[in-house]
Amino acid sequence: GEDVEQSLFLSVREGDSSVINCTYTDSSSTYLYWYKQEPGAGLQLLTYIFSNMDMKQDQRLTVLLNKKDKHLSLRIADTQTGDSAIYFCAGASDSNYQLIWGAGTKLIIKP
């Protein structure tokens, strides 16, 4: 079935760039999403990319999509302590209402 995979942890130094990676198997995914979950809170939509794009930039966030390799990444420039959270990628397809979720990557910021 459809699957979305992410590594569970990423540790970066404050001020460096963070790159969170995601691979997916459903080639019909039209939109791919990045969500952020701070401790004890719900999920907040960060950004999304449509499958006919290969890059989207929004302030410190850059999303890269490689459709051939089914690889999605989220780059956070100048990582700050407030970026410490779990980041989920999720894919949607034309065929149903659901999103397919990765397990989430916990971003740990070192001082």
Next chain:
Amino acid sequence: DVKVTQSSRYLVKRTGEKVFLECVQDMDHENMFWYRQDPGLGLRLIYFSYDVKMKEKGDIPEGYSVSREKKERFSLILESASTNQTSMYLCASSLSYSGTGSNSNQPQHFGDGTRLSIL
């Protein structure tokens, strides 16, 4: 902004109790979802609803039921709570899209979650 409100942030119940978790959205979204989130397991879909009085099982419906009597409200019911249902419960809503391709953007919007403990 979309507002999804879950009735409780924290809830403690006893084994065997019937538990109701309520979720309300204010954006006239057709679709509503209940997930549970456990460490290392990500989000798992329990049930979803694409219209009033309509419901579909997700990946882990056992031990749960849902109710959607009004478009804005989606309730999750634990018929007889058990300790393995201790978890974080997240409600979400989304629009139904009417087209394909670039018209199919359907992000889900989440509430703040309910941390449920069953003793």
